[in-house]
Amino acid sequence: MVEAVVSSREEFSSSLAGHKAPPANVNAAQWRNALFVAPYLFFFVTMLVFPLVWGIWLSFHKADTFGVGKFVGLANYARLFGDRIFLLSVGNTFYFVLLTVPALALLGLFLALALNRQTRTAAFFRAAYFSSSVLSVTIVTLIWRIVFVPDFGFLATVYGWFDTKAPAFLSDPNLAMIGIAIATIWWCLGLPMMLFLSALQQVPAEIYEAAALDNANRWQTFRSITLPSIKRTFILVVLIQVVLQFQLFGQARLMTQGGPNNASKPIVLYIYDVAFKRWDLGLGAAASEILFILILIAAMAQYFLTRNRGEN
Amino acid sequence: MSNARSTSIMGRESGDRVVLLLVIALALVMVAPVLWVIGLSLKHNAELMANTNSVFYPPYTITNYINILGTSSVFRWILNSLIVSGGLTIFTLVLASLAGYGFARLNFPGRDILFIIVLLGLAVPEQAVLIARHQIFGMLKLHNSYQGLILPGLSAPFGVFLMTQYFRAIPKELDEAALLDNASRFTIFWKVLLPLTVPAQATLGIFTFLWSWNDYLWPLISGTKKEMFTLTVGMASTQTNFAQSEGLGFLMAQAVFAGAPILILYLFFQKYIVTAVSGAAVR
Incomplete structure (x- = not known):
């Protein structure tokens, strides 16, 4: 039995390598070889697998700072879906994803198309547009709070030149999420641009030359060559951003504290407040699992949509 | 709309110019907030309390940066x-x-x-x-x-x-x-x-x-x-309520000081950083 597994593995690896297998004893499955992966697996199991399982277990228990209490079944989930603020935070998160992801994908694509050339100017702009991406959320929110702050902020100053009053981006419940979205787009725009750029550079130049010979104009070239060849990247960019923006936390916590009146509170901030301010760990764990499922759906979509097309 | 688009695409020159203008305009939007913060960091706190408009003219000072060293x-x-x-x-x-x-x-x-x-x-x-x-x-x-x-x-x-x-x-x-x-x-x-x-x-x-x-x-x-x-x-x-903050210039100087190292690193290792970040995203 063991031998059969070993030999099939050898066939598998040698057929992959495409040449004859080295001496059998070298490629045989040996426990000793696992020593190379053991150090990483130790951390993988203790810091990721175990907490994941524990988190699921917690979500079915009553738990607070005094310890884990009795099994309560789905009570935490029932409380969660009865909590108006949780439902609001789910709605807010979807709204935020809707505000940021299309803007990031379209602006990123526009910039990639505009800057996909071999000039120094283009290189300068590419570097400039990506530079905000390396900053931490703290710096980004500090910058944008001082832009949005009423009376003496940058926006208020610019509006002041025209004797008008700037919209109160962070204190108006209808605008708070939009203010956070603007700061986030400013922060995250670099990555979609770079992903589109590398996709554009993989389109063979011969195709464009052929199109030029056929007297295709720019719009035709864009529609029949560029767009189809970056379709997969477009899906990829959208799904990466969905996963990223679902995890909104720092911007909301630092710019609005989720306010006014929870109007800009995302799921992660809800989890943070419930688990680490109110120490209602069971409820927080249940909310984390809901977020996990939402992100998992997006991650699975990324896997299947982008892998399948790659194989065809 | 479609008319305007087709002319700008047919005429390569004018099309390029519109795109370039848009790229520059967007770049200004990207850069303006940073310049604003740097500007504020170079002003005396007292002056900013009176009016942040003073950021557009001298005197400038590096007092805020010197204060970081001590306090x-x-x-x-x-x-x-x-x-x-x-x-x-x-x-x-x-x-x-x-x-x-x-x-x-x-x-x-x-x-x-x-x-x-x-x-x-x-x-x-x-x-x-x-x-x-x-x-x-x-x-x-x-x-x-x-x-x-x-x-x-x-x-x-x-x-x-x-x-x-x-x-x-x-x-x-x-x-x-x-x-x-x-x-x-x-x-x-x-x-x-x-x-x-x-x-x-x-x-x-x-x-x-x-x-x-x-x-x-x-x-x-x-x-x-x-x-x-x-x-x-x-x-x-340190980000308390700006409206009550007497140390606005100091706060901004701290932000610039904290953001600068990573931006300088980015200037030197731009290529690697872009590859690293995009590579991690695609997985």
């Missing part, structure tokens, strides 16, 4: 960030290289299924393990320590994934030649293959360092003592 905890936070991000980067490189070699080259029972499980770990968001991690670290008394800030990051599967891919791309003939010379597996890893993975090490190292430097959620709940703040958390803790 701010920024240096302690930078040191913490360097220890945490540096430590995490070094350990990640070691663990990921060993595991990547193991998964790509060696055979051991359950290898393929283990690798798939590790890959599935990529889909687990930090928030799903956060509360349990916090409890475990509390029991082990690891909060407010460097180990507490570094250890969770070591479980990230991305590095193992990247290094496995990279080791797989190296021709197997190299190993086999060394095996014929009776080299041990570790010697092959250390002497023959590892030197070839330097580009992947650079990518992974830069990505890990940057990610850790900017991480906000875990350090916020684990390092709760002021002297254990990382730069990102510490800077956030």
Whole structure:
């Protein structure tokens, strides 16, 4: 039995390598070889697998700072879906994803198309547009709070030149999420641009030359060559951003504290407040699992949509 | 609308000019907030209290930056960030290289299924393990320590994934030649293959360092003592209500001071950073 597994593995690896297998004893499955992966697996199991399982277990228990209490079944989930603020935070998160992801994908694509050339100017702009991406959320929110702050902020100053009053981006419940979205787009725009750029550079130049010979104009070239060849990247960019923006936390916590009146509170901030301010760990764990499922759906979509097309 | 579009596309020159103008306009929107912050950081606090419009004309001053040297905890936070991000980067490189070699080259029972499980770990968001991690670290008394800030990051599967891919791309003939010379597996890893993975090490190292430097959620709940703040958390803790803030210029100077190192790093390692960040996103 063991031998059969070993030999099939050898066939598998040698057929992959495409040449004859080295001496059998070298490629045989040996426990000793696992020593190379053991150090990483130790951390993988203790810091990721175990907490994941524990988190699921917690979500079915009553738990607070005094310890884990009795099994309560789905009570935490029932409380969660009865909590108006949780439902609001789910709605807010979807709204935020809707505000940021299309803007990031379209602006990123526009910039990639505009800057996909071999000039120094283009290189300068590419570097400039990506530079905000390396900053931490703290710096980004500090910058944008001082832009949005009423009376003496940058926006208020610019509006002041025209004797008008700037919209109160962070204190108006209808605008708070939009203010956070603007700061986030400013922060995250670099990555979609770079992903589109590398996709554009993989389109063979011969195709464009052929199109030029056929007297295709720019719009035709864009529609029949560029767009189809970056379709997969477009899906990829959208799904990466969905996963990223679902995890909104720092911007909301630092710019609005989720306010006014929870109007800009995302799921992660809800989890943070419930688990680490109110120490209602069971409820927080249940909310984390809901977020996990939402992100998992997006991650699975990324896997299947982008892998399948790659194989065809 | 369609008319305007077709003319701008037909006439290459004018089309280019519109695009260039849009790119410049957008770049100004990108840069203006930063210039505003730098401007404020160069003004006396008292002057800003009266009117922030004064930022557009002299006198300018570097007093705010000098004050950072004396009164701010920024240096302690930078040191913490360097220890945490540096430590995490070094350990990640070691663990990921060993595991990547193991998964790509060696055979051991359950290898393929283990690798798939590790890959599935990529889909687990930090928030799903956060509360349990916090409890475990509390029991082990690891909060407010460097180990507490570094250890969770070591479980990230991305590095193992990247290094496995990279080791797989190296021709197997190299190993086999060394095996014929009776080299041990570790010697092959250390002497023959590892030197070839330097580009992947650079990518992974830069990505890990940057990610850790900017991480906000875990350090916020684990390092709760002021002297254990990382730069990102510490800077956030100083952001009180601007409207009541007398030290606006000082706050802005701190922001510039905290953001500058990573921007300077970006200037020098631009190519690597872009590759690292986009590579990590695509996985």
